[in-house]
Amino acid sequence: MKKLLIATALATIAGAASAQDIVRLGTEGAYPPYNFINDAGEVAGFEREFGDELCKRASLTCEWVTNEWDSIIPNLQSGNYDVIIAGMSITDEREEVIDFSAGYLPPASSSYLALSAETDLMSGPVAAQTGTIQASFIAENGMQLVEYATPEETVAAVKNGEAVAVLADKDYLVPMANESGGELVLLAREESIGGGVGLGFRDSDDALREKFDAAIKSMKCDGTLDTMITKAEYFGPESKTWGDAGKEGC
Known part of the structure; x- marks a missing residue:
């Protein structure tokens, strides 16, 4: 009270x-x-x-x-x-x-995290956290967007095949790639948003x-x-x- x-x-x-x-x-x-x-x-x-x-x-x-x-x-x-x-x-x-x-x-770079460096971003859904600039960018640039409430869920979606990649701040994704033991990789393509x-x-x-x-x-x-x-x-x-x-x- x-x-x-x-x-x-x-x-x-x-x-x-x-x-x-x-x-x-x-x-x-x-x-x-x-x-x-x-x-x-x-x-x-x-x-x-x-x-x-x-x-x-x-x-x-x-x-x-x-x-x-x-x-x-x-x-x-x-x-x-x-x-x-x-x-x-x-x-x-x-x-x-x-x-x-x-x-x-x-302004910082946004990156894509995927299971393979050869991932085609048009081949399936790209994950982003709900309400982020990355989610808007995906939707506005012809990719299929799938949104999740938390950043952890976006990475999990890539691991379990629900998404072909996740787009998020590069500063967030770099440690994810480094700690994955090679399971996850950053794509060469980056975006400048915001x-x-x-x-x-x-x-x-x-x-x-x-x-x-x-x-x-x-x-x-x-x-x-x-x-x-x-x-x-x-x-x-x-x-x-x-x-x-x-x-x-x-």
Whole structure:
């Protein structure tokens, strides 16, 4: 009952978050290295470290909430949490219903994972997680789309023959291929989709979004964000970073 009352109060004052409020960060917890649940049952990954640093710089008290991907935007709008931080690409379609922060990850490549490097993507269904930019890309480019609620299910679909390949962020699929013992391979073909990754906010929460934008800019300006991105346990030294472009306006 206490938690319900707190959630109701926070939803009522959306957009007026201050240092003494608890800002709830909503993530999926199932998409490493962006976010996942560790052995201690806690949210971990790049976005956990990044989000904690943002809250520190913005002088905000934050807590983490997990939510299934297919309802992550509706549950932001209904007040179950205040910010989406879940590897969400900035797209025109999503910007019709929520606001985005400045990007905190540059646009990244999407890759196909299959059982053979010779896989014909037109020979059968291509899997993607529901509601992702990859699912839209498959549907818009003449391939047969099959959607699953979780990223794990998309990979399982390839293994059990329900799909000929899965399209997802390359950063997610590379470890899957490396850990499969040769069972799964990345195709040579890659796609460039989306406009980078940002935090999601309710349209009414301009003040809160501005606080996070200032913190993101601070991390870009002092190089902390690029250093975090290139950590070996996250995206690695060869990953795309902001570089000098991230320091514009500093």
